[in-house]
Amino acid sequence: MTVSLLYPLTGVALISMGFYALVVYPHLIRKLLAINVTGAGVFLFMVAAAGNAGAEAPDPVPHAMVLTGIVVAISATALALVLVHRIYQLTGSNRLTDESPDEKS
Amino acid sequence: MGAATILTPLLVVLQTRAVLQHGLFKMQLGGWAAPLGIQLQADGISTAMLGISALVFTVVTLYAWIYFRGHESVSYFWTLWMFLWAALNALFLSADLFNLYVTLELLGISAVALVALPQKQAALSAAMRYLLVSLSGSLSYLMGVALLYAASGTLSLDLLSGALEASPATSAAFAMMAAGLIMKSALFPLHFWLPPAHANAPAPVSAVLSALVVKASFYVLLRLWLTVFHSLISPFSVELLGIMAAAAVLWGSVQALTADRLKMMVAYSTVAQIGYLFLIFPLSRLTQGSQAALQGGLYLVFSHACAKAAVFLTAGTVIHVFGHDRIARLDGIVRQMPVSMFAFGLAGTSLIGLPPSGGFIAKWLYLNAALTNGQWWWCVLILGGGLLSGAYIFRFFSISFANKEGYTPERPAPIVLEWTALGLALCAIALGFVAPAVKRLLGVGGLF
Secondary structure (H helix, E strand, O other): OOHHHHHHHHHHHHHHHHHHHHHHOOEHHHHHHHHHHHHHHHHHHHHHHOOOOOOOOOOHHHHHHHHHHHHHHHHHHHHHHHHHHHHHHHHOOOEOOOOOOOOOO | OHHHHHHHHHHHHHHHHHHHHHOOEEEEHHHOOOOOOOEEEEOHHHHHHHHHHHHHHHHHHHHHHHHOOOOOOHHHHHHHHHHHHHHHHHHHHEOEHHHHHHHHHHHHHHHHHHHOOOOOHHHHHHHHHHHHHHHHHHHHHHHHHHHHHHHHOOOEHHHHOOOOOOOHHHHHHHHHHHHHHHHHHOOOOOOOOHHHHHHHOOHHHHHHHHHHHHHHHHHHHHHHHHOOOHHHOOHHHHHHHHHHHHHHHHHHHHHHHOOOEHHHHHHHHHHHHHHHHHOHHHHOOOOOOHHHHHHHHHHHHHHHHHHHHHHHHHHHHHHHHHOOOEHHHOOOHHHOOHHHHHHHHHHHHHHHOOOOOHHHHHHHHHHHHHHHHOOHHHHHHHHHHHHHHHHHHHHHHHHHOOOOOOOOOOOOOOHHHHHHHHHHHHHHHHOOOOHHHHHHHHHOOOOO
16 A cells, blocks of 8 residues: 555545444534544545645645635534533433423424 | 615525526636636526525514514524525535535534524434534535545536546545435435424524525535536436435325424425425436426425425414414414414415415426326325325314314414415415426526
8 A cells, every 4th residue: 555545545444433433322522523533534535635745736725625624623513512511501411312301492 | 684684685686687687697706717716606596596595584584583572592593594594695606516515514503503592402402413414414525525626626516517437536426425415405314303403493493494404405416416427327326316205205294294293293394395306316317307307396496495484484473372382282273373374274285286386386397207207106106295295284274273262372473473474375376376487597507
């Protein structure tokens, strides 16, 4: 396996691990971490796809996409953390329960 | 906020006139051309989507203004509300793959925050589930964008619209982008997040979520299907989407029949109607019926947006007036809120697909396409789904007309809340009368 193939494959491995963890674990913080690991995998794949192992300069467009993606991921993680904290404050639980009490909007 | 609500529909009307007169409209941001620059594009479909979102948003803004009077968290609501509208407008005008990703994320984050606004346990859990699904969908879409960029070197939809060779990279990109967008559009079996989110959000938010937000990712998938990935479509993928759509129609309708809360019933009705939307793909596979199928699907987007928003606004008025929305304890409410129930009935005719509503035109076009292609089984599904929709609409409708004294309301039904719902329901009916004009608008830009 060449060095240039290592990064995309690592990215794909991170995506798979993250997606598995998102589906399997019920704890909300673990789901959030799983989303972040998946995001890291996608970003690593994109940076690797920028292609740079040779003499020519790397392509800057995927770098710009990754930066935007990181900003979006951070904002979404912040929102998710607030939601997890509120759910914990209201119910004392850190899992998503399926049944909800009779609610009026 | 008031200025934005008045200006935006005006601008959309002006743009519709411009697009009808001059055709496709493109603009480079900052003067930088593709492949490096970001391009905005308005063709007939984009302008029609802008128009329907301006219409629904303006009416629901008026509703929300009265609905939220006196609530503490109202300042947060308006910020997020305008943010959502801006994200929708940006999405419909994007002609760049990565710009679509950014607008999809903006849409998801503002929608999640709006769902979480009531801060009750059900709303927060629903919002968390929605956020996790939305982020997974966006990451899958972004992976597809990465693969497509690695394979072709450009992000612009125009440049990618030429024939894309079927390589492992482009096929994987297609699969990942489609999977992400299907998660965001809540097609069966990835619909599990939608009923709790739409049922527990405040009524104006539910209206806009069901009417427009789920259609945004469907719109992106349709545009990619018709332009970028056109040469990669295999019969297997088309029929798979058709099977999922059929399951959505049947499952959503059955769950709506057995729901005991009004908003949950309407949310499951959205799941069923999204199944109808995805029938656009198998029906447009063969060229003879494809134009009718595409027009029918888009017409369903517009009429469902108006009708579903009207139904959710009615449900919101019910909760505002009576404090709850358990269907079993809503018998005879037509005496307290006659205008709202009239709106519900009119919107219901569009959801079922009865003439002369917009829903009827959409289903008529679908049936035309199916029969032209010889795909009679979709006809059975469309008509059967209409019967099931009739069943759950009439279930609530007949209960509300029960021969009982009715319950004493907590507060009287405000005029604005009732008449905005009626206005949207009348729009859904009016769409049944303007089909040639809408078809002319959809044809601008030559997408089909």
